[in-house]
Amino acid sequence: MDAQPGAGPVGPLAATPLTVRLSHPPDALVVRPVGELDHDSAEPLREVLERAVADPPARLVVDCGGLEFCDSTGLNLLLRAHAAARRVGLPLLLAAPGAALLRLLEITGADEVLDLRPTVEDALTAPPGGSDDAPGAAGGP
Numbered sequence: 001m002d003a004q005p006g007a008g009p010v011g012p013l014a015a016t017p018l019t020v021r022l023s024h025p026p027d028a029l030v031v032r033p034v035g036e037l038d039h040d041s042a043e044p045l046r047e048v049l050e051r052a053v054a055d056p057p058a059r060l061v062v063d064c065g066g067l068e069f070c071d072s073t074g075l076n077l078l079l080r081a082h083a084a085a086r087r088v089g090l091p092l093l094l095a096a097p098g099a100a101l102l103r104l105l106e107i108t109g110a111d112e113v114l115d116l117r118p119t120v121e122d123a124l125t126a127p128p129g130g131s132d133d134a135p136g137a138a139g140g141p
Contacts, residue, residue, distance in 0.1 A: 016068055020044045027058035028124055030095075034066035037074030045074075049081040056090040061123040065096035070104060082114055091115070095123040 018041035021032040029052055033045045052060050062078065064070075078094065085092035093115045097105065105111040117123040 017041060018044060020048050021066075022048065024057075025124060028061060029057040029059075030061045030063055030120060030124075032063040032066050036069040037067055037077070038069065038071040039073040042073050042077050046077055049077070050084075053081065053084045053088055053090060056085070056088055058091075059124070060085060060090055060092045061095050061117075061120060062092065063095050063120050063123075064098065064101055065120075067098060067101055070101050075104060075108060075110060078114065079110060091126075093117050093123040093126060095120045 016035040018033055018035040018037055021034060023030045023032070031045070031048055031052070035041065037045065049060075049062075062081075067074075082092050095117045096119055097116060102111070102116075105114065105116070115123075115126070117126060
């Protein structure tokens with residue numbers, strides 16, 4: 001190994017920490033996780049989604065455009081949030097999933113469960129009740 005003092009850790013690159021940004025357009029809450037969503041970083045997003053379900057807005061949008069990575073923990077978190085939101089009648093829509101996240105959703109079949117939209121604007125203006133036309137909505141050509 002040619003690690004040098006002060007050169008940083010040896011091994012895998014450090015993950016980009018997850019931050020969660022919120023915006024409040026009329027009748028909605030937009031949650032934008034930015035960074036890598038995995039076992040070590042999921043807690044801030046979990047807390048925000050749990051609070052949103054406990055005190056629901058008219059619509060909840062998770063803007064996935066800032067996600068650089070999502071593992072099975074992140075997928076599980078999104079699916080659990082979707083189930084919890086459904087129990088209280090809260091529309092939860094995923095907007096702007098990148099190619100890697102979209103592939104994960106397709107491989108696991110989660111794209112058939114979650115309401116996917118290509119943009120935040122589409123998620124904010126989608127008809128209530130949601131996923132009738134959602135499968136493939138974010139997939140593009």
